[in-house]
Amino acid sequence: MSKLRVQRGDGDTVDLEAETVQALAADLRGPLLSERSEGYDVARRIWNAMIDRRPALIARCAGTADVIRAVDFARTHDLLLSVRGGGHNVAGNAVCEGGLMIDLSDMRGVHVDAATRRARAAGGATWGDFDAETQIHGLATPGGLISDTGVAGLTLGGGLGWLTPSYGLSCDNLVSLDVVTADGRLVTASAEQNADLFWGLKGGGGNFGIVTSFEFQLHGVGPILFGGMALHPLDEAAAVLPEFIAFMSTSPDELGGLAAFTTTPEGDPALALIAVYNGPIPAGEAAIAPLRAIGDPLADTFAAMPYRVLQTLFDAGAPPGLRYYWKSSFLDALPEQAIDTVIEAIRRRPSPLCKIFLEFLGGAFAGPPRESAVFDHRNSPYNLLVIGAWEAAAEDEAGRAWTRDVWEAMADHASEGVYVNYLGTVGDEGTDRLAEAYGPGKYERLVALKTKYDPSNLFQMNQNIPPAT
Numbered sequence: 001m002s003k004l005r006v007q008r009g010d011g012d013t014v015d016l017e018a019e020t021v022q023a024l025a026a027d028l029r030g031p032l033l034s035e036r037s038e039g040y041d042v043a044r045r046i047w048n049a050m051i052d053r054r055p056a057l058i059a060r061c062a063g064t065a066d067v068i069r070a071v072d073f074a075r076t077h078d079l080l081l082s083v084r085g086g087g088h089n090v091a092g093n094a095v096c097e098g099g100l101m102i103d104l105s106d107m108r109g110v111h112v113d114a115a116t117r118r119a120r121a122a123g124g125a126t127w128g129d130f131d132a133e134t135q136i137h138g139l140a141t142p143g144g145l146i147s148d149t150g151v152a153g154l155t156l157g158g159g160l161g162w163l164t165p166s167y168g169l170s171c172d173n174l175v176s177l178d179v180v181t182a183d184g185r186l187v188t189a190s191a192e193q194n195a196d197l198f199w200g201l202k203g204g205g206g207n208f209g210i211v212t213s214f215e216f217q218l219h220g221v222g223p224i225l226f227g228g229m230a231l232h233p234l235d236e237a238a239a240v241l242p243e244f245i246a247f248m249s250t251s252p253d254e255l256g257g258l259a260a261f262t263t264t265p266e267g268d269p270a271l272a273l274i275a276v277y278n279g280p281i282p283a284g285e286a287a288i289a290p291l292r293a294i295g296d297p298l299a300d301t302f303a304a305m306p307y308r309v310l311q312t313l314f315d316a317g318a319p320p321g322l323r324y325y326w327k328s329s330f331l332d333a334l335p336e337q338a339i340d341t342v343i344e345a346i347r348r349r350p351s352p353l354c355k356i357f358l359e360f361l362g363g364a365f366a367g368p369p370r371e372s373a374v375f376d377h378r379n380s381p382y383n384l385l386v387i388g389a390w391e392a393a394a395e396d397e398a399g400r401a402w403t404r405d406v407w408e409a410m411a412d413h414a415s416e417g418v419y420v421n422y423l424g425t426v427g428d429e430g431t432d433r434l435a436e437a438y439g440p441g442k443y444e445r446l447v448a449l450k451t452k453y454d455p456s457n458l459f460q461m462n463q464n465i466p467p468a469t
């Protein structure tokens with residue numbers, strides 16, 4: 001076997017001896033894939049089909065020991081390293097070109113301790129895995145809206161979901177994490193142990209190590225909740241959306257809400273008003289009644305349904321394999337002019353797959369003190385997410401231009417901040433955007449933490465915070 005050329009973290013390449021690669025393969029419990037291995041193409045594929053990278057090696061880790069061995073191997077040979085959790089991030093940092101990809105997608109175990117209301121999820125678990133195991137006990141913690149999004153990436157960046165107004169972000173519900181650091185140590189981060197690292201992992205992404213286990217606080221949820229959506233024709237949106245905004249501004253903390261500009265099965269642009277009530281069904285019905293009375297919807301799907309079903313409502317609308325490009329900002333306000341801007345934008349969307357989301361924040365989202373986590377912008381009332389989505393590479397230019405235009409047209413209403421999990425590639429966004437994501441003072445603290453835990457920037461395929469070194 002000839003040598004294997006592998007990308008290094010510093011941009012250079014290294015030729016690894018066949019025996020060196022074989023020794024790693026023998027040391028791992030899970031398979032080590034290279035370009036010629038069966039399953040290589042499936043393993044390198046992620047949610048966003050725009051990302052088409054070819055790692056030299058993919059370590060499909062079977063457990064924490066594999067993760068440590070793969071990290072040690074990458075560090076010893078100065079390899080470019082990427083880490084795959086759920087593979088959902090739009091920026092595509094889970095896959096590297098020519099380096100070593102540490103793939104946790106076989107590590108999906110979730111263990112629930114119903115007595116203490118705690119759950120542990122392995123580093124590659126999805127929210128579908130998590131909800132399946134916690135809901136048999138009638139328990140849950142805030143997680144993402146799509147069931148195959150990774151617990152890892154979502155939580156490490158913050159984590160917004162239907163339960164956020166009730167219980168805060170996913171990261172606010174962390175009790176502890178097991179982390180493999182750049183020097184190959186396995187450490188625990190919690191309020192009591194390595195508290196600085198614990199703080200950094202609540203919003204700082206994959207910068208500080210590979211998390212092999214997340215321990216969450218759980219809450220009694222459902223298992224049946226009241227929720228759904230009312231779908232309005234776009235022509236009614238200028239009248240309907242202000243009413244929804246007013247409704248959400250006085251809604252109880254149990255209510256999670258979202259306004260989604262989307263496309264009907266018939267191909268017409270439309271506005272979906274979506275809400276989920278976390279509490280008894282009659283209380284949910286009563287709380288959502290004023291929303292259902294707004295305008296004259298084309299469809300009303302509100303009903304009592306299992307929380308697990310509510311957690312999959314959007315799955316079909318965000319399938320893997322499309323080409324995606326996102327832009328996002330927190331918004332200070334949604335005046336009439338902003339509403340007109342998004343309505344006009346969705347009318348001229350280049351593909352019916354494009355969407356614009358207005359997420360309603362507040363409640364427990366705003367609760368924790370600013371210093372409790374890296375995640376910032378707790379006072380933002382809204383989050384804008386412009387979702388460019390299309391099928392063919394030939395549509396890339398038009399799709400990207402539309403997404404950027406909409407986002408720029410909303411700039412007057414945006415606050416400085418952005419949700420780090422909705423950021424695109426660093427080259428596209430600019431490094432200042434990342435500093436803005438964390439707000440004043442926090443970015444500098446993150447650089448110091450990065451310098452302490454990963455001075456050589458081994459973990460650089462993420463929304464990267466370069467170390468001071």
Ligand SMILES: Cc1cc2nc3c(=O)[nH]c(=O)nc-3n(C[C@H](O)[C@H](O)[C@H](O)COP(=O)(O)OP(=O)(O)OC[C@H]3O[C@@H](n4cnc5c(N)ncnc54)[C@H](O)[C@@H]3O)c2cc1C
Nearest residue numbers: 085086087088089123144145150152153154160206211462
């Ligand atoms: C369809 C869709 C729906 C979404 N819905 C929501 C939502 O409802 N709420 C919300 O808040 N966000 C949502 N997001 C955004 C989501 O939070 C981010 O995309 C998140 O990064 C996805 O995590 P992942 O593990 O699937 O991603 P990956 O692409 O696997 O990883 C993302 C980043 O985290 C790092 N990483 C992954 N696993 C680990 C680990 N175990 N240890 C250390 N670093 C790791 C990766 O290296 C990468 O830098 C959604 C995204 C998509 C595409």
